[in-house]
Amino acid sequence: MRPTRDEAWELLCRYTETDALRRHALQVEAAMRHFATLFAEDPEAWGLVGLCHDLDYERFPEQHCVMTKRILTEEGWEKADIRAIMAHGWGMVTDVEPQTNREKALYTVDELTGIINAACLLRPSRSVHDLTLKSLRKKFKDTRFAAGCNRDVITRGAQMLGMELDTVMAETIAGLQARAEICGLQGNL
Numbered sequence: 001m002r003p004t005r006d007e008a009w010e011l012l013c014r015y016t017e018t019d020a021l022r023r024h025a026l027q028v029e030a031a032m033r034h035f036a037t038l039f040a041e042d043p044e045a046w047g048l049v050g051l052c053h054d055l056d057y058e059r060f061p062e063q064h065c066v067m068t069k070r071i072l073t074e075e076g077w078e079k080a081d082i083r084a085i086m087a088h089g090w091g092m093v094t095d096v097e098p099q100t101n102r103e104k105a106l107y108t109v110d111e112l113t114g115i116i117n118a119a120c121l122l123r124p125s126r127s128v129h130d131l132t133l134k135s136l137r138k139k140f141k142d143t144r145f146a147a148g149c150n151r152d153v154i155t156r157g158a159q160m161l162g163m164e165l166d167t168v169m170a171e172t173i174a175g176l177q178a179r180a181e182i183c184g185l186q187g188n189l
């Protein structure tokens, strides 16, 4: 079965208390919803896996993705949705290679939204609304900035999606702008 947005949010909150992690989940959801529209696919289905992709991270960081699979299987989630979540840890914590566009997008925007979030928090506005592609590109190239966000994953993800890196960055910014309020990136604008 596929849960409603409310049910998925409730599940996430049951396993995740940290504000920063909830915000990360909401940002990845926002980016995924936007990418779904680019591929003319279902924003609900894409947003869902974005929202719950790090479900186990707070409680079981050593078993990341493995515990999520267990929890979501018990919750009766659809196999394809669980697989999409597993694939975001490809080459890091799982051997599930992203195959569908939804899986490739999640793999890519997970790391990229991390850089964007860090970039926004440094701005006087603390907002994504005045973040330019040029500014993000600079932060991307400065590997000491938000060093935990893996640039190779983002570059590889863009290649898998068949998109230019610039396009992926611009579209991810657009997705976060569209849901800035809900994902904590409205700032003071």
Ligand SMILES: [Fe+2]
Binding pocket: 053, 054, 057, 064, 088, 089
């Ligand atoms: Fe993760």
Ligand SMILES: [Fe+2]
Binding pocket: 024, 028, 053, 054, 110
């Ligand atoms: Fe994540």
